[in-house]
Amino acid sequence: MFDWLLSGWFWSSLVSTLLLPPASPLLLIAASIGLMPRRPNLGWLLLILAFTFLWLASTNYVALSAQRIYLNGVRPFDPATLPHFKPEFRPTAIVVLGGGRVLRAAGERGQTEDLGDASIARLRQAVHVARATRLPITVSGGRPEGGDWSEAAIMARVLSDDFALPARYVEEDSTSTTGNASRVARMLIPAGMSNIILVTDAVHMPRARAAFAEAGFTVYAAPVPPRLPNPINPREWLPTADALGTSRALLRELAALAWFHISATYRHAPR
Numbered sequence: 001m002f003d004w005l006l007s008g009w010f011w012s013s014l015v016s017t018l019l020l021p022p023a024s025p026l027l028l029i030a031a032s033i034g035l036m037p038r039r040p041n042l043g044w045l046l047l048i049l050a051f052t053f054l055w056l057a058s059t060n061y062v063a064l065s066a067q068r069i070y071l072n073g074v075r076p077f078d079p080a081t082l083p084h085f086k087p088e089f090r091p092t093a094i095v096v097l098g099g100g101r102v103l104r105a106a107g108e109r110g111q112t113e114d115l116g117d118a119s120i121a122r123l124r125q126a127v128h129v130a131r132a133t134r135l136p137i138t139v140s141g142g143r144p145e146g147g148d149w150s151e152a153a154i155m156a157r158v159l160s161d162d163f164a165l166p167a168r169y170v171e172e173d174s175t176s177t178t179g180n181a182s183r184v185a186r187m188l189i190p191a192g193m194s195n196i197i198l199v200t201d202a203v204h205m206p207r208a209r210a211a212f213a214e215a216g217f218t219v220y221a222a223p224v225p226p227r228l229p230n231p232i233n234p235r236e237w238l239p240t241a242d243a244l245g246t247s248r249a250l251l252r253e254l255a256a257l258a259w260f261h262i263s264a265t266y267r268h269a270p271r
Contacts (some may be wrong), residue, residue, distance in 0.1 A: 058239030098141020127213030136168035
């Protein structure tokens with residue numbers, strides 16, 4: 001029942017939770033308070049730094065501006081260009097990655113396990129691309145937190161029930177981005193589908209694209225369109241939970257992408 005406690009996904013998630021906001025600045029604030037009696041100058045410095053970082057990271061303008069800089073090299077796929085592709089470079093499949101599940105009270109569907117907001121946004125983007133290109137959809141995502149349904153199975157169900165689109169392939173065993181890539185490669189590449197349109201969050205796209213390219217795919221990115229900052233709206237400078245989540249996702253991706261490239265050295269080392 002608690003096998004997920006032994007998984008690498010759980011422990012990496014725990015470490016990242018402690019190192020990323022809001023946990024990291026809160027821990028820094030706690031440390032600054034503890035230093036006040038003995039090292040007041042250092043304590044105040046840490047408190048000001050933690051408060052400033054937490055405030056800025058919680059504003060939409062800072063979070064979205066930083067995300068926009070990070071995504072400068074991500075160019076979305078334009079379905080209108082598809083007829084101009086040479087046959088050997090033409091994409092043959094759409095791959096959409098799961099972005100999390102949630103538990104809901106059983107309603108008309110009769111299911112308590114449903115897609116989270118990120119997964120729904122990714123699926124909507126995949127449907128848009130599929131209708132524009134008429135390419136088959138592959139869904140990928142396992143059960144990193146346990147449960148009865150994999151992310152891929154829920155996505156396939158929503159595709160069928162809500163969009164009247166079947167999923168050609170359903171990959172249900174992966175618990176990481178590299179796992180998504182390697183397991184989807186085992187399904188699609190032997191079937192002659194090595195050119196794919198990849199759908200995931202924009203901030204996740206650089207790492208996902210690198211993982212799928214390493215697995216043997218030619219990847220065309222079709223990220224969920226990111227939100228843009230609005231500097232003339234004063235509310236963009238006030239802290240919100242959504243903005244903090246955007247900052248947290250960006251920082252997590254920066255760390256995960258760095259680790260992906262570092263670990264690639266060991267994956268490609270001669271054995």
